[in-house]
Amino acid sequence: MAMFAKAVRTRALLRSATLDMIGAARRGLATAAAGVERARAPAAHREPGGPLRVRTVDLRSDTVTKPGAAMRRAMAEAHVGDDVFGEDPTVNELQKRAADLFGMEAALFVPSGTMSNLIAVMVHCSERGDEMIVGDLAHLHVYEQGGSAQLAGVHATTVATRSDGTFDLHELEDKIRHGYPDPHYPRSRLVCVENTHNILGGRVLPLSFLQELRALADRYGLAVHMDGARLMNAAVNLGVSPPVILQHCHTVSVCLSKGLGAPVGTMLAGPKDFVQKAVRARKALGGGLRQSGILAAAGMLALTDMVDRLKEDHRRARTFAQALKQCDPPMYEVDMAAVETNILRFRLSSPCLSPAEFCVRAEAVCEDEARVLGQGVRVLMFPHVGGTIRAVWHLGISDDDNQAAAEKLHFLAQQLTKQRVRPN
Numbered sequence: 001m002a003m004f005a006k007a008v009r010t011r012a013l014l015r016s017a018t019l020d021m022i023g024a025a026r027r028g029l030a031t032a033a034a035g036v037e038r039a040r041a042p043a044a045h046r047e048p049g050g051p052l053r054v055r056t057v058d059l060r061s062d063t064v065t066k067p068g069a070a071m072r073r074a075m076a077e078a079h080v081g082d083d084v085f086g087e088d089p090t091v092n093e094l095q096k097r098a099a100d101l102f103g104m105e106a107a108l109f110v111p112s113g114t115m116s117n118l119i120a121v122m123v124h125c126s127e128r129g130d131e132m133i134v135g136d137l138a139h140l141h142v143y144e145q146g147g148s149a150q151l152a153g154v155h156a157t158t159v160a161t162r163s164d165g166t167f168d169l170h171e172l173e174d175k176i177r178h179g180y181p182d183p184h185y186p187r188s189r190l191v192c193v194e195n196t197h198n199i200l201g202g203r204v205l206p207l208s209f210l211q212e213l214r215a216l217a218d219r220y221g222l223a224v225h226m227d228g229a230r231l232m233n234a235a236v237n238l239g240v241s242p243p244v245i246l247q248h249c250h251t252v253s254v255c256l257s258k259g260l261g262a263p264v265g266t267m268l269a270g271p272k273d274f275v276q277k278a279v280r281a282r283k284a285l286g287g288g289l290r291q292s293g294i295l296a297a298a299g300m301l302a303l304t305d306m307v308d309r310l311k312e313d314h315r316r317a318r319t320f321a322q323a324l325k326q327c328d329p330p331m332y333e334v335d336m337a338a339v340e341t342n343i344l345r346f347r348l349s350s351p352c353l354s355p356a357e358f359c360v361r362a363e364a365v366c367e368d369e370a371r372v373l374g375q376g377v378r379v380l381m382f383p384h385v386g387g388t389i390r391a392v393w394h395l396g397i398s399d400d401d402n403q404a405a406a407e408k409l410h411f412l413a414q415q416l417t418k419q420r421v422r423p424n
């Protein structure tokens, strides 16, 4: 475990680096993957005179979903007002609904998860010299451009994230500063956790961990903020209502725009006085929207109609993971115990291709594939932290898509074994 966590940390990549890798891999594969083409296949795989049948299975992220007809209708018909004046009835209704659902006093509609986390940090750490403690693989720390330092002026101390998304509470306790008001030290004010954990593959934080964390935080007067971008996935996995998880947190940020399928929006929830301050911070950051009921209407539908279907995403992720595990010839390393929600991380068992090269290969369609599978299948995935490949399930992926994607990866395993592509 310790070695794994170290490997994950030392090889942590920012998305920009990942994109560079994809670019490099694309160039490198232009020759290595001879015969692989995007749009050519034998006539047998086309309607006479028609185009090649190609299915795209987009497993890059659960942020790629598009609103369906019911959601678009709700948006078009939304009653709206000026939300900066507090007069948008649909936003007000959504905020009330979210607060009730999360068991919090109040909630605020915010444009994005990134802004919502930043506002939480700004409100909890409002005095110059305040500090937050955060896992070193938290989205907030890795993927939000250091906004808490850059924009809020808040110092971060990290604790090592373990492979299940938790961290060692003794380490956390060691990191708490006790020197205030000694002018040498920042003042520890906030601990941030992430649930489910994105980089670690949708891991669900155990309730026992959250309970112990909260007890520790209470002992030292620290606030606990949960980046619950995928909180509802965690709740579905545990089979509990959100307040059972959130009883251990002071505040939470929940994205409507991921597995729940809304085009925009995040709910930031907590005590009333926290949310009042959050309204001010949101305006300062340019997140005060006007007739945002159009967006909140999608959010309402996300919270009411889209939670139940998350279990379908979880089931498909497991089915796919199982299919990779059973691949013949073996090519994929999967830890089934780590597949808890809608995110899967897997490795290539032989280093014939880098993860970035593999992703290019999975996206490309070749003639053989169309002949063997009866269609071309583009599987979109990202090379990920720690030499893994990440795939994410969402409402745009059907059982047929899932099966086609698994077949494509079996096909690639056979093809790569035959070709014995050399590492570069």
Ligand SMILES: Cc1ncc(COP(=O)(O)O)c(C=O)c1O
Binding pocket: 111, 112, 113, 114, 115, 139, 140, 194, 196, 197, 198, 227, 229, 230, 255, 257, 266
């Ligand atoms: C765990 C987590 N937190 C926060 C965010 C940021 O959300 P947004 O893209 O809406 O800014 C993401 C986005 O993927 C995420 O996965």
